[in-house]
Amino acid sequence: MTHIEALASCLLEGDPDKAWACIENYPESARPDVYHNLMTPAMRHIGHLWETNKITVADEHLATATCDFILSRLSYGIGKETSAGKAMFLCLDGEQHYLGLKMVDSLFKEHGWETRYFGPSLPLEYALHTAENWKPDVIGLSVSIVYHLPKLQQYVDAFSRLPENPAVLVGGRLTDLYNLRPHCKEDTVILRSLPETERWIQNDLTGGQQSGTTNSTPSPPVFES
Amino acid sequence: MEQLTLPLPLPYLKVNRDGRIVAYSALAEDHFDLSSGHIRTLVDEESINKLDRISSEAGLSPVKMELNMKTNENPLGLFDVHLQWDSENQAGMIFLPKDSSNEELIQKLADIQNRLSSSDFELLEKKEELENVLKRMDRLSGPFIPLSDTLCLIPLFGDITADKINTISESCLQSVFSGSYEMVLFDLTAVGEVHADGIGTFIQLVKTLKFMTGNVIKLIGIKPNLAKELNRHDLDQWVQFNHSLKEELTYLDQ
Numbered sequence: 001m002t003h004i005e006a007l008a009s010c011l012l013e014g015d016p017d018k019a020w021a022c023i024e025n026y027p028e029s030a031r032p033d034v035y036h037n038l039m040t041p042a043m044r045h046i047g048h049l050w051e052t053n054k055i056t057v058a059d060e061h062l063a064t065a066t067c068d069f070i071l072s073r074l075s076y077g078i079g080k081e082t083s084a085g086k087a088m089f090l091c092l093d094g095e096q097h098y099l100g101l102k103m104v105d106s107l108f109k110e111h112g113w114e115t116r117y118f119g120p121s122l123p124l125e126y127a128l129h130t131a132e133n134w135k136p137d138v139i140g141l142s143v144s145i146v147y148h149l150p151k152l153q154q155y156v157d158a159f160s161r162l163p164e165n166p167a168v169l170v171g172g173r174l175t176d177l178y179n180l181r182p183h184c185k186e187d188t189v190i191l192r193s194l195p196e197t198e199r200w201i202q203n204d205l206t207g208g209q210q211s212g213t214t215n216s217t218p219s220p221p222v223f224e225s
Numbered sequence: 226m227e228q229l230t231l232p233l234p235l236p237y238l239k240v241n242r243d244g245r246i247v248a249y250s251a252l253a254e255d256h257f258d259l260s261s262g263h264i265r266t267l268v269d270e271e272s273i274n275k276l277d278r279i280s281s282e283a284g285l286s287p288v289k290m291e292l293n294m295k296t297n298e299n300p301l302g303l304f305d306v307h308l309q310w311d312s313e314n315q316a317g318m319i320f321l322p323k324d325s326s327n328e329e330l331i332q333k334l335a336d337i338q339n340r341l342s343s344s345d346f347e348l349l350e351k352k353e354e355l356e357n358v359l360k361r362m363d364r365l366s367g368p369f370i371p372l373s374d375t376l377c378l379i380p381l382f383g384d385i386t387a388d389k390i391n392t393i394s395e396s397c398l399q400s401v402f403s404g405s406y407e408m409v410l411f412d413l414t415a416v417g418e419v420h421a422d423g424i425g426t427f428i429q430l431v432k433t434l435k436f437m438t439g440n441v442i443k444l445i446g447i448k449p450n451l452a453k454e455l456n457r458h459d460l461d462q463w464v465q466f467n468h469s470l471k472e473e474l475t476y477l478d479q
Contacts, residue, residue: 051275053290057303057323061331065338076349146270147300 007042011063011070012055019070031074031110035103036194043067043099067099075106082114084205087138088130089115090122092151097144097173104140104171104197111201113138124151128158131166139166143180144173152183160185167204171197226262228254236320240264247315256296256320264318269293269301276306285310294320360392367393369400372410376477377401378470380412385423394430398437407440412470414446424454428463435463445470 001009003026010019026038046063049055089105091098098120105117116134118127131139139159143152152170159168168188170180175192184190191197227248229237236253240246244264253259257267268276272292279290287309296302305321366382366389379397383389401409411431431442442464447455467473 050291051278053275053279053288056291058327058331061335065335069338145301 003038004041004045007038008045008049008063011042011066012046012049012059014062014066016066016069016073019066020073023070023074031078032107032194032198034074035106039067039070039103040100040194064099068102071099071102071106075102075109078106078109082109082112084108084112085114085137086134087113087115087140088118088127088134088136089140089142090118090127091120091142092148092155093123094121094151095143095145095148095172096120098142100144100171100173100194101140101142103194104142104191107194107198108138108140108201111205113201124155124158127155128162131159131162135164136166137164138169140169140171142172143170146174146178149174149178149180149183152180156184156188160187169197169200226259238264238318238320240316240318242314253320256298257294258297267294269295280308280310280316283308283310283316285312291323359388363389363392364396367397369397371400371404371406374405375407376410377404377406377408378410378412380415382415384418384420385416385427386420387422387426390423390426390430394426394433397430398433401434401438401440406438409434409438409440409442410445410470410473411443412445413448413451414469416448416451419451419454421454424458428458428460431460431463441465443467443473445473 003022007019007022010022023034023038026034028034028037043063046055046060050057050060087105087108089101089108091101102117102119105115108115116130116136118130127139141152141155143149156168156170159166168185169191170184170188171191174180175190180190189200191200226246229248229250231250233250233252235250236256237250238246238253239248246259246262246264249259259267264276265273269292272294275290276292279288287307289305289307292304292306293301294304294306303323305323307319307321308316310316362383363386367379370378370380372378377400379393381393431444434440435442443466444455444460444464445467446469447466467476
């Protein structure tokens, strides 16, 4: 069994200790590697198991909760020193797929950002309220279900009217399946994978050009659970 | 497309190999928008491949699968779908909505888990804080006090543990070395409990000071419990003793 399948099976069992042991046995220890090359493919594998009628949605929920716990444990203790900027992360109203968003939150923290992570389904009014008061430099949105797409435009429009003009980042499973540009503004940054997100963070640090990409080579989607 | 007159308690569709709906029950019409006459328009885009694959592999025995369906109420509703082909190449499909009370339970479970994991991490954080506080307390439990150019005093407070003496040693040695003291007084009046490993570390500190500086080292204010411990270590060649700081200072005055 590969590392990925082994982790997927521990997550489906809902056994956080065994799942943690899988993470520790994985030869790479850097968080982005673990997120991108182990945890994301494991959750994709679980999605595949549903598609092939091997498991039910209830099993997926258990795996998601276990994976969530592992993510919390992995990112515990980082982000004590914050100097890079402020970023908030949320899923569109109704959107429940939050694991990728949580990984992105962790990446930002690791790069010295002060972050606020709101997880699944944050109504626009709450998001706006926080953005107005807390004044983040970056707002990260995640969307994974097609019929939530119309809301994406509402969120992006609302955030683009904020006086501080924060950078709006969009990620999620759909970024890899569809062209989301028509649902966004010109300057919305669409990020299709964790490595792409890391490059954006590094570019931001060096003040490089920040357009995001929409035509890079396909890689596993970010915000999938 | 024909409506079945049979009163069925669950939505029921009969479809052919092309996915065209041949017959439907009254409840199927209530649940789904059947105007297109095709099963594909009722199934969520990302469930279509699953339906295709499972139904084509089914043979004549019944199969069960979970599918996300577009209903009149909800753009995405989860159903258990039971399907069986008959000899005329038509599949009967029964749609069993996944009980929404399940969803509530799952949500509650998730909430509890969130709380548990956050309190777990809060505990870890508190533990770290506590360790820092203890370390700080240790550092403050052995202040270095220069009394004159040649005389310094280090009163020890609280229990004598190896951790505490290790924490104190570094700053103590540095301070003694940086001055030109001839006598170092350790005041042990405020010492509480004495741990065996703590006393061992303390004696090492005393010996180091003696070796490195040749200073006179005096232990002051030794209480009975401490005296018992110290007695085992044959310290007479390393240190001198005095009853109290007051006596010592009066003596030095003369």
